[in-house]
Amino acid sequence: MRKVLDFIIEKIIFICGTVSIIFVILIFSFLFKEGFSFFKDFGVLKFIGGHFWYPSSDHASFGILPLIVGSVFVTIGACAIAVPIGVMTALFISEIVPKGIRDILKSLVELMAAIPSVVIGFIGMITLVPLVKSIFNLPTGLTAFSGSIMLAFMAIPTIVTISEDAIRSVPWQYKQGALALGATKWQTLRRIILKAAMPGIIAAVMLGIGRVIGETMAVMMITGNAAHIPHSIFEPVRTMTATIAAEMGETVRGGMHYRSLFAIGLVLFLITFLINFVADLFLGKNKNT
Numbered sequence: 001m002r003k004v005l006d007f008i009i010e011k012i013i014f015i016c017g018t019v020s021i022i023f024v025i026l027i028f029s030f031l032f033k034e035g036f037s038f039f040k041d042f043g044v045l046k047f048i049g050g051h052f053w054y055p056s057s058d059h060a061s062f063g064i065l066p067l068i069v070g071s072v073f074v075t076i077g078a079c080a081i082a083v084p085i086g087v088m089t090a091l092f093i094s095e096i097v098p099k100g101i102r103d104i105l106k107s108l109v110e111l112m113a114a115i116p117s118v119v120i121g122f123i124g125m126i127t128l129v130p131l132v133k134s135i136f137n138l139p140t141g142l143t144a145f146s147g148s149i150m151l152a153f154m155a156i157p158t159i160v161t162i163s164e165d166a167i168r169s170v171p172w173q174y175k176q177g178a179l180a181l182g183a184t185k186w187q188t189l190r191r192i193i194l195k196a197a198m199p200g201i202i203a204a205v206m207l208g209i210g211r212v213i214g215e216t217m218a219v220m221m222i223t224g225n226a227a228h229i230p231h232s233i234f235e236p237v238r239t240m241t242a243t244i245a246a247e248m249g250e251t252v253r254g255g256m257h258y259r260s261l262f263a264i265g266l267v268l269f270l271i272t273f274l275i276n277f278v279a280d281l282f283l284g285k286n287k288n289t
Contacts, residue, residue, distance in 0.1 A: 077148025086159030166200020
């Protein structure tokens with residue numbers, strides 16, 4: 001009976017994994033079908049390197065370089081805020097805070113991940129945007145910096161939860177051995193525990209980046225939606241995801257504008273795939289060393 005049960009569970013896991021791969025292939029195929037026809041008519045380099053996004057004007061222009069730069073600004077800003085805070089919070093919860101409070105803090109952090117993005121965007125519009133405008137004396141608070149702060153708030157729960165699990169999974173013998181050799185608690189955290197948990201922390205960071213780069217509603221509400229190349233993080237920007245969400249309902253099915261949005265989706269898919277691929281390579285290197 002046990003062998004039959006193991007066989008059934010193994011096949012179910014195999015089927016679920018295969019179905020997931022098939023779904024990814026189908027999504028890529030659908031994006032490629034619509035995006036490739038656009039690339040044939042407009043050109044890949046002209047699309048990616050173009051400085052102007054005016055898809056509805058008489059002389060339509062479909063350059064997504066401002067959208068790519070806007071996405072990069074928001075993502076880098078969010079990571080610069082979320083990664084150190086998230087990793088340090090995970091260290092605090094797993095190694096410093098008393099055991100009785102640990103589960104409460106982790107539950108509160110995980111509860112933050114349940115807040116809908118539209119609610120976070122609304123809170124950012126009401127509180128953060130006027131504050132950024134006032135503090136930095138800007139014409140508007142709808143900037144990449146505002147978007148970075150709110151997206152960091154959304155990515156921190158993911159980074160904290162997975163990093164804390166990775167840190168807790170480090171064998172306690174590593175910590176005890178370091179302390180027995182005369183290392184201080186900070187040296188043990190920095191040189192032993194963090195290094196041993198690094199593959200899991202990197203995975204947490206990559207998942208956080210995936211949450212940031214794929215977010216739509218919050219960035220659409222608080223980044224200004226200005227399709228131009230910004231010169232600083234304190235200027236309005238428009239991201240690729242916000243462009244797809246804002247303009248898909250205004251396009252004619254099968255038209256040039258319609259297909260250009262699928263081309264943006266294809267570029268976003270490839271960027272996300274590349275980030276995950278590099279992360280897997282780095283994780284494999286860390287495991288081998």
